[in-house]
Amino acid sequence: MTYARFVPERPDLGAVTLITPDAIGRVEREVTVLLRRTLEAVWSSGYGEGPVDRYTYPVLAVLDAHGPLALGELTTRLGLSKPTVSRQVGRLGSAALVETCPAPHDPRAVVVSLTTQGAQEVRRVREARRKGLQEVLAGWSDADSDTLAGLLARLNADLDRHRGDGD
Numbered sequence: 001m002t003y004a005r006f007v008p009e010r011p012d013l014g015a016v017t018l019i020t021p022d023a024i025g026r027v028e029r030e031v032t033v034l035l036r037r038t039l040e041a042v043w044s045s046g047y048g049e050g051p052v053d054r055y056t057y058p059v060l061a062v063l064d065a066h067g068p069l070a071l072g073e074l075t076t077r078l079g080l081s082k083p084t085v086s087r088q089v090g091r092l093g094s095a096a097l098v099e100t101c102p103a104p105h106d107p108r109a110v111v112v113s114l115t116t117q118g119a120q121e122v123r124r125v126r127e128a129r130r131k132g133l134q135e136v137l138a139g140w141s142d143a144d145s146d147t148l149a150g151l152l153a154r155l156n157a158d159l160d161r162h163r164g165d166g167d
Helices: 021-041 057-066 071-078 082-094 116-136 141-164
Strands: 002-004 018-019 097-102 108-112
Touching: 057 071, 057 082, 057 097, 057 108, 057 116, 071 082, 071 108, 082 097, 108 116
Parallel strands: none
Antiparallel strands: 002 018, 097 108
């Protein structure tokens, strides 16, 4: 079975392009396109100048969702290496968006938390990102948007289970 997908930005292809016939291949292709487009268009705006960008925003968003976290837990939830998260936390700390303190149970461990300014920055960036996404999905029904959100949540949960962290 062959599948066709509408590609509006490529009218030279007769409005459709053939994609891989198997479901996993189609998912891989669409996720790749989704990531490229969201990183370039939807998520690339709204950060402004300063330390918050597409690499540091997830740190702020996880802390906003889960509250203060030990650096090891933050690393696990982000699915990144400890040196990478440490650099991001250092950058955000220098900008007074997060603060660190020794963990009560282990003074060698560090707990990272949002500052008031960090929480304001999360809200500002989130609104800018939501605005871009709202423009993209303006023609979608609420049911279609809800279906997409549910399927993405399911995909993320399965990816987390596969990775082993359950966040």
